[in-house]
Amino acid sequence: MSTADQAVQAGPARPASLGPVLRWLRFFWSELSLIFRRPRNLAMLAVIAAIPVLLGVVLKVSAPAAGNGPAFVNQVTQNGVFLTLAALVVMLTVFLPLAVAVVAGDSVAGEAASGTLRTLLTVPAGRTRLLLVKFSAVLVFCLAACLLVAVAALLTGFLLFPVGRVTLLSGTTIPLADGLLRVLLVVLYATAGLAAIGAIGLALSCLTEHPLAAMAALMVIVIASEIADSVSQISAAHPYLPTHWLLSWDGLLRAPVDSAVTEHGLLSFAAYAVIFGSIAWARLGAADITS
Amino acid sequence: MSRDEVGFGQGKPPDRDGSAVRWSAAAQQAGPLAERAVPRSGQAVPRSGQAGPWSGRSGPRAGQADLAIASRGLTKRFRRGQLAVDGINLAVPAGCVYGFLGPNGSGKTTTIRMLLGLIQPTDGGHQLLGSAMPAGLNAVLPRVGSLVEGPAFYRHLSGRANLARFDAADRTADRRTARARIDQALDRVGLLAAAGKHYRAYSLGMKQRLAIAVSLLQPRDLVILDEPTNGLDPQGTREVRALIRQIAADGVTVFVSSHLLAEVEQTCTHVGVMRTGRLVFQGTLAELRDQHAPRIVVRTSQPELAAKVLADLELAEVTSDDHQVSALLGDAAPEQVNATLVRAGVPVAALDTPRPSLEDLFVQLTGEGFDVDG
Numbered sequence A: 001m002s003t004a005d006q007a008v009q010a011g012p013a014r015p016a017s018l019g020p021v022l023r024w025l026r027f028f029w030s031e032l033s034l035i036f037r038r039p040r041n042l043a044m045l046a047v048i049a050a051i052p053v054l055l056g057v058v059l060k061v062s063a064p065a066a067g068n069g070p071a072f073v074n075q076v077t078q079n080g081v082f083l084t085l086a087a088l089v090v091m092l093t094v095f096l097p098l099a100v101a102v103v104a105g106d107s108v109a110g111e112a113a114s115g116t117l118r119t120l121l122t123v124p125a126g127r128t129r130l131l132l133v134k135f136s137a138v139l140v141f142c143l144a145a146c147l148l149v150a151v152a153a154l155l156t157g158f159l160l161f162p163v164g165r166v167t168l169l170s171g172t173t174i175p176l177a178d179g180l181l182r183v184l185l186v187v188l189y190a191t192a193g194l195a196a197i198g199a200i201g202l203a204l205s206c207l208t209e210h211p212l213a214a215m216a217a218l219m220v221i222v223i224a225s226e227i228a229d230s231v232s233q234i235s236a237a238h239p240y241l242p243t244h245w246l247l248s249w250d251g252l253l254r255a256p257v258d259s260a261v262t263e264h265g266l267l268s269f270a271a272y273a274v275i276f277g278s279i280a281w282a283r284l285g286a287a288d289i290t291s
Numbered sequence B: 001m002s003r004d005e006v007g008f009g010q011g012k013p014p015d016r017d018g019s020a021v022r023w024s025a026a027a028q029q030a031g032p033l034a035e036r037a038v039p040r041s042g043q044a045v046p047r048s049g050q051a052g053p054w055s056g057r058s059g060p061r062a063g064q065a066d067l068a069i070a071s072r073g074l075t076k077r078f079r080r081g082q083l084a085v086d087g088i089n090l091a092v093p094a095g096c097v098y099g100f101l102g103p104n105g106s107g108k109t110t111t112i113r114m115l116l117g118l119i120q121p122t123d124g125g126h127q128l129l130g131s132a133m134p135a136g137l138n139a140v141l142p143r144v145g146s147l148v149e150g151p152a153f154y155r156h157l158s159g160r161a162n163l164a165r166f167d168a169a170d171r172t173a174d175r176r177t178a179r180a181r182i183d184q185a186l187d188r189v190g191l192l193a194a195a196g197k198h199y200r201a202y203s204l205g206m207k208q209r210l211a212i213a214v215s216l217l218q219p220r221d222l223v224i225l226d227e228p229t230n231g232l233d234p235q236g237t238r239e240v241r242a243l244i245r246q247i248a249a250d251g252v253t254v255f256v257s258s259h260l261l262a263e264v265e266q267t268c269t270h271v272g273v274m275r276t277g278r279l280v281f282q283g284t285l286a287e288l289r290d291q292h293a294p295r296i297v298v299r300t301s302q303p304e305l306a307a308k309v310l311a312d313l314e315l316a317e318v319t320s321d322d323h324q325v326s327a328l329l330g331d332a333a334p335e336q337v338n339a340t341l342v343r344a345g346v347p348v349a350a351l352d353t354p355r356p357s358l359e360d361l362f363v364q365l366t367g368e369g370f371d372v373d374g
């Protein structure tokens, strides 16, 4: 133990205020590398990157008749940049929520199932600190997945279609660079929407020791929410559904930006994140760890 | 076996103010054989004016000279109504190797989970290294290494990557020394050569040793190991035992649970014996051995007279019933006791000096079989 003692005392003391932040970042980094090195997650990300490419190829080979297919699809053949938006619309309905469900559902329940949760807590990682790291990592995964879709679609669009000035939904035409900035805004908005779903997944993950149960429950919630969102009889409840605002980023593609709807969406995402984050915190903070 | 337990604060509700918890108090009344494990009076002597570990006035280090672990009436009833731990009063002196013995299902792991703040006791409380839990959990846990309920790791990571993960999670660990500390921990458990292998490729013995390595990532004052030799072959068991001795040699208090007496016997200075959630013996190993100090048993038609003779010979713990008298033999020679008895006119029908093994004693304390009354 003497060597460790010396090792611990070796370095100059860090400013006391910075130490906890740096150690938090180290834990966070370790969490990220766990997520992004996991073969299952890598396979998921590969599929997420492949689908926009596939979509681009299909559109190149057989452009759909006008008016059919998802939004933005018709513009793709004229401007490859629109492939990013078309791909996000396609991915945000099933694949991206599914990927988030897998990562968020696994986050705490996976550690409980493997028994590593008890080691993390006795190390000690701190329960609140652990939860914060877990949620931050889910957030990064959401961002990475959305960015991946956009980048894969963008590259495919550049390769297969003409690319140029972007005509917005309001009819205005803006330079390509500005158009890409709009795409980035859409990506960030979608990330926020997925993070809200991730927060629900995190809460579910704290309620069970079975990661598959948490994943499945979250997928059921997402699908039920999407179905409910399409039933017009209950339209009064639609704004409160977790997936309702996921695709409500049209306003970001107008000039000037019409933020009224996106603000509603962001408010809904924040509400979901706070409510389910609190549930996760209350649950994990008091839970008996018997796994 | 009576419900009575050996320990301080017998039968009293946890009392957090004033009464000093001291090993000595517990040791004095560390009960002999289970059936005689009736607590003496006068335990848990309140020491007025002195801050006991429970007073709340003692600083984090204050209690350390005395007890590394002190619990009072620590109880866990699971939601299904199962009483897993029933009001135990642990007293683990700093610097000792404490064997926490008990058959499967007797509540060892549940106790350890409570000690480490993984689960909440339904009653009672405890201190680690002089700080009251769970308030001091975050401050104290960095000084406590632990292994709970067998090894648990990330299967797809190497041994070294697993240690790096847990070190990264430690809110007190310094990244700059991580590499050195991880290698040192691996070295201590003899896994340095296999550090790059995937955890799933490890043998059970390697997994157990890696789990012990986690508890050695930082300099510790207390190491709590839950059945570290469970499932190991004799060679692996020997290795772990040597490791425990090594850890203890650095002055670290070691609290190690086991369901095998033989394992504890060779490494521990103190033992606590659990039976269906209750602590039925606590004391030094020497005191446990004293339980099977040779007794003399005299079968006679006049037990009262025989008892008086044995008492006159200053033999300790004289007990008698209708047919026989028994006492601790101590230094007395059986033939001399016999001669004295005969001289005093006691008709000695038979005289025996039975010597139960430590193993017999353990079985006596804990009951036969697995989980019979759990």
Ligand SMILES: Nc1ncnc2c1ncn2[C@@H]1O[C@H](COP(=O)(O)OP(=O)(O)O)[C@@H](O)[C@H]1O
Pocket (backbone or CB within 6 Å): A290, B078, B079, B080, B082, B083, B084, B102, B103, B104, B105, B106, B107, B108, B109, B110, B111, B374
């Ligand atoms: N999570 C739990 N829920 C209900 N009962 C439990 C739980 N964990 C343990 N028990 C019960 O508590 C008792 C003590 O278990 P445990 O502490 O694991 O014993 P040991 O570690 O000595 O083998 C057992 O009877 C066991 O069935």
Ligand SMILES: [Mg+2]
Pocket (backbone or CB within 6 Å): B105, B108, B109, B110, B149, B226, B227
């Ligand atoms: Mg156990």
